[in-house]
Amino acid sequence: MSSVRTAICLICVVSCLGGCFSYDSLEPRGVGKTSTIGRPNPYPYRAMAIRATQDHNVRILINAFRPRDYGLGSTTIFLAVADHCNYLEGNQVAGYGSRSPEMRKPHLLAFPNGRTLTVVLEDGRTFSGDLAPVNYDQFVYKFALPLASEAFTATFPDVELDGERIEIGKVAFQMTDSIYYATC
Secondary structure, three states: OHHHHHHHHHHHHHHHHHOEEEEEEEEEEOOOEEEEEOOOOOOOEEEEEEEOOOOOOOEEEEEEEOOOHHHOOOOEEEEEEEOOHHHOOHHHHOOOOOOOHHHOOOOOEEOOOOOEEEEEEOOOOEEEEEOEEOOOOOOEEEEEOOOOOOEEEEEEOOEEEOOEEEOOEEEEEEEEEEEEEOOO
């Protein structure tokens, strides 16, 4: 009887582990809470959410994708507005797939001191440029680095969201290996 239980337990453990996988992504660290967003198809990503104080359902999401993720040509940093964290799948942020803008409330988004973002790479090289609005969503902005990087710090401009000023400041990005449990 105990060998049957052992066999059943072993089958359950192997089945569970077969549905788990790891992935690497650029993980942001700063003033917000970092979490995993998305499903395993094509893959999840790490994003930092900064909650607005006036409406706790509204968040600014900060993340970065590597070259080739979602067809991007270089390491690309994104700033997006979401009404709840699970709304923006990676393909939606990167403009690689369908969008459902009706899931979001209208917002007033402004950059009172300009949209300039400054990036410092691990080796000390610095790049600056404006966060550019994407052509597929009025609440998603991006900045593409001129070269691939797996570790850097970005200093974001202040954001005004629905009349509330939000200071994002410095966000450090580091390549991490995470485990995503698809069926466990």
